[in-house]
Amino acid sequence: GDSVTQMEGPVTLSEEAFLTINCTYTATGYPSLFWYVQYPGEGLQLLLKATKADDKGSNKGFEATYRKETTSFHLEKGSVQVSDSAVYFCALSGADTDKLIFGTGTRLQVFP
């Protein structure tokens, strides 16, 4: 069945460092891909999305490109801030369903 694999955390960075969180997926057809972020004690917030191959989603300095050839959707940010500290979830929804399948989440800790 469909699945999402993302890198284990925590990822610990200094402020202004470059961030990459790897995400790969297995799915039939052409899924939509998402990154959600969860701050402590809160629900999930959509960070960005991409619905077809080579699409680039971007928001708040974060970017991810839908790579069908490598089945990947890696999250990147050029300069992280302390306020970016949170758990990041990669997810997909299949071509024929709205059900979201999530990765295990990656905790990001940014220190001043």
Add this chain to the structure above:
Amino acid sequence: KAGVTQTPRYLIKTRGQQVTLSCSPISGHRSVSWYQQTPGQGLQFLFEYFSETQRNKGNFPGRFSGRQFSNSRSEMNVSTLELGDSALYLCASSYGTRQETQYFGPGTRLLVL
């Protein structure tokens, strides 16, 4: 536009009891999905409702059930609670077309003692 709201935010129950959680979707959204989040299992899909009909269901026992009302508000019920049902229950809404972005509420944190 108001976001997805969930009530209550926190709940403490004992084993064997039942619980009902409520979710009000974003205005105009017709699809409501429920997810369970635990440290051990991560985020798992429970079920999805669209126009008062269950459209999709995850791999949870029959103790977990839900429904959707004509105004798109949804409830989920867990009967005969077990310790392992302690979790954050998240509700998400969308317009209901395929692969539409889902918007999440803040969740209901359930603790079963």
